[in-house]
Amino acid sequence: MMIKTEGVKFNIGKLDILKGIDIDVKNREFVGIIGPNGSGKSTFLKCIYRTLKPSSGIIKLDEVNLSKLSIKESSKKMAVVSQHNYCDFDFSVGDIVLMGRSPHKKMMERDSQRDYEIMNEALANVSMLHYKDRNFNTLSGGEQQRVILARALAQETNCLILDEPTNHLDIKYQLQLMNIVKKLDIEVIAAIHDLNIAAMYCDKIYVLKEGKIVAYGTPKEVFTKELIKEVYEVDVIVNEDKENNMINIFYKSCI
Numbered sequence: 001m002m003i004k005t006e007g008v009k010f011n012i013g014k015l016d017i018l019k020g021i022d023i024d025v026k027n028r029e030f031v032g033i034i035g036p037n038g039s040g041k042s043t044f045l046k047c048i049y050r051t052l053k054p055s056s057g058i059i060k061l062d063e064v065n066l067s068k069l070s071i072k073e074s075s076k077k078m079a080v081v082s083q084h085n086y087c088d089f090d091f092s093v094g095d096i097v098l099m100g101r102s103p104h105k106k107m108m109e110r111d112s113q114r115d116y117e118i119m120n121e122a123l124a125n126v127s128m129l130h131y132k133d134r135n136f137n138t139l140s141g142g143e144q145q146r147v148i149l150a151r152a153l154a155q156e157t158n159c160l161i162l163d164e165p166t167n168h169l170d171i172k173y174q175l176q177l178m179n180i181v182k183k184l185d186i187e188v189i190a191a192i193h194d195l196n197i198a199a200m201y202c203d204k205i206y207v208l209k210e211g212k213i214v215a216y217g218t219p220k221e222v223f224t225k226e227l228i229k230e231v232y233e234v235d236v237i238v239n240e241d242k243e244n245n246m247i248n249i250f251y252k253s254c255i
């Protein structure tokens with residue numbers, strides 16, 4: 001699937017939060033959005049997953065303007081794992097994951113045997129099957145995050161939007177989540193704070209600063225000490241592991 005944005009702006013009154021964002025995601029790329037706190041990452045992703053309406057600009061899924069699709073239609077194409085997952089009701093973990101099936105069903109249609117199989121597979125995939133009957137609200141933040149990923153997997157979309165997906169997760173589950181998502185081999189757009197995690201998993205990276213894209217490329221192209229200093233005001237050493245074709249960032253100091 002192709003996700004393209006052209007000149008996406010978002011403002012609240014006179015405050016320009018997004019100042020014209022163009023991205024182009026295709027060929028099953030895993031694309032990272034990085035940038036300092038307040039640079040507009042979440043706002044941009046919310047425009048893509050339709051929690052916010054851009055003030056201007058176009059967002060296209062496979063050449064179709066997103067605003068022309070119903071929420072149900074876009075939910076069949078795009079799933080979301082966001083930062084905050086409050087739930088006011090007493091849903092079980094299994095119920096939450098089954099909600100991922102709703103874009104595929106008619107109103108009041110009952111869950112089928114296949115839906116239950118998909119729910120079980122998704123929960124097993126994130127190592128949470130044993131919590132299927134637990135109340136979602138009794139889980140830890142990291143456990144909830146994995147269940148929300150399972151719900152997104154159960155949605156069976158060709159595109160996944162992740163807003164800081166590894167918040168709350170310990171390092172094992174950070175890597176597990178990123179590995180699961182990488183293996184899906186679909187278009188992924190993820191806001192990521194950890195530059196080393198972004199370097200490990202992203203094919204391409206957009207760097208956002210003050211509501212604008214200031215750099216784009218592969219992790220190797222983007223993560224130079226000069227760029228990181230300019231964007232984050234932090235001194236780093238960037239090491240290259242030529243054997244594994246990876247880079248690693250060591251933080252030195254902050255001004």
Ligand SMILES: Nc1ncnc2c1ncn2[C@@H]1O[C@H](COP(=O)(O)OP(=O)(O)OP(=O)(O)O)[C@@H](O)[C@H]1O
Pocket residue numbers: 012015017035036037038039040041042043044
């Ligand atoms: N409803 C709002 N009213 C006023 N300002 C807002 C509103 N929503 C977002 N902003 C501001 O827009 C800017 C971008 O916020 P956003 O949450 O998109 O940043 P972010 O890059 O995701 O940050 P973080 O890394 O801290 O999660 C911030 O300065 C934020 O305070």
